[in-house]
Amino acid sequence: xxxxxxxxxxxxxxxxxxxxxxxxxxxxxxxxxxxxxxxxxxxxxxxxxxxxxxxxxxxxxxxxxxxxxxxxxxxxxxxxxxxxxxxxxxxxxxxxxxxxxxxxxxxxxxxxxxxxxxxxxxxxxxxxxxxxxxxxxxxxxxxxxxxxxxxxxxxxxxxxxxxxxxxxxxxxxxxxxxxxxxxxxxxxxxxxxxxxxxxxxxxxxxxxxxxxxxxxxxxxxxxxxxxxxxxxxxxxxxxxxxxxxxxxxxxxxxxxxxxxxxxxxxxxxxxxxxxxxxxxxxxxxxxxxxxxxxxxxxx
Numbered sequence: 001x002x003x004x005x006x007x008x009x010x011x012x013x014x015x016x017x018x019x020x021x022x023x024x025x026x027x028x029x030x031x032x033x034x035x036x037x038x039x040x041x042x043x044x045x046x047x048x049x050x051x052x053x054x055x056x057x058x059x060x061x062x063x064x065x066x067x068x069x070x071x072x073x074x075x076x077x078x079x080x081x082x083x084x085x086x087x088x089x090x091x092x093x094x095x096x097x098x099x100x101x102x103x104x105x106x107x108x109x110x111x112x113x114x115x116x117x118x119x120x121x122x123x124x125x126x127x128x129x130x131x132x133x134x135x136x137x138x139x140x141x142x143x144x145x146x147x148x149x150x151x152x153x154x155x156x157x158x159x160x161x162x163x164x165x166x167x168x169x170x171x172x173x174x175x176x177x178x179x180x181x182x183x184x185x186x187x188x189x190x191x192x193x194x195x196x197x198x199x200x201x202x203x204x205x206x207x208x209x210x211x212x213x214x215x216x217x218x219x220x221x222x223x224x225x226x227x228x229x230x231x232x233x234x235x236x237x238x239x240x241x242x243x244x245x246x247x248x249x250x251x252x253x254x255x256x257x258x259x260x261x262x263x264x265x266x267x268x269x270x271x272x273x274x275x276x277x278x279x280x281x282x283x284x285x286x287x288x289x290x291x292x293x294x295x296x297x298x299x
């Protein structure tokens with residue numbers, strides 16, 4: 001561990017999107033509050049940050065999404081009802097949500113790209129290193145939560161870190177792809193990043209929604225020239241960081257689910273349900289029965 005580094009204490013969670021892929025559900029409910037079994041995706045994200053030792057979570061929100069902040073507030077009336085019914089464990093679990101982290105909410109008034117969303121947190125983060133977690137990417141790893149793996153890598157290397165995962169070569173056009181030199185089995189010194197390469201991808205290591213970045217990235221974001229639609233892309237600022245030799249990629253351990261995609265969201269729900277004994281016992285026979293019915297119908 002590099003003891004000269006500042007501790008990663010803050011995490012930025014861009015959450016201003018409209019969630020149009022989940023309409024009509026997201027007409028009145030932010031997509032970040034859609035549950036994985038019974039836990040909102042945003043709560044999973046904040047819990048992941050907490051397990052990494054992060055104290056402050058900065059939500060980048062938009063108009064009509066204040067319920068995300070409300071979710072992490074106390075609910076005295078509901079807690080009182082649970083206590084009166086003898087459901088003390090449920091009440092305590094509900095109250096624990098409000099103590100997961102200190103939340104700061106900042107509005108992104110216009111949807112001008114991920115880089116622009118991250119830049120909104122500059123006044124709160126200052127010059128400290130900070131994490132970024134994208135709520136659409138759920139990382140399931142019992143050994144060590146996703147963002148904690150990146151914090152560990154930052155503390156070892158002293159450099160900005162992006163999360164990498166291997167994807168099929170034929171799917172590289174869907175992702176930002178990182179290229180460089182492997183330092184060890186999981187760590188890559190990044191030389192360049194290609195956003196959704198149409199052909200000849202430099203690797204099949206995709207950048208996914210976890211980052212640990214130095215505070216000076218905000219200066220790079222201010223210098224980035226807006227692209228199509230006036231958007232400021234985080235990838236452009238990361239390329240500047242890589243050019244000075246201060247960006248590495250870390251191949252995450254665990255399984256990733258894209259909760260921003262309907263199929264990925266369904267897979268995450270099944271996967272997390274199967275991890276719970278009280279649900280697994282009834283779910284596995286039902287899945288087998290449904291598969292058998294589909295197969296019979298296909299004949």
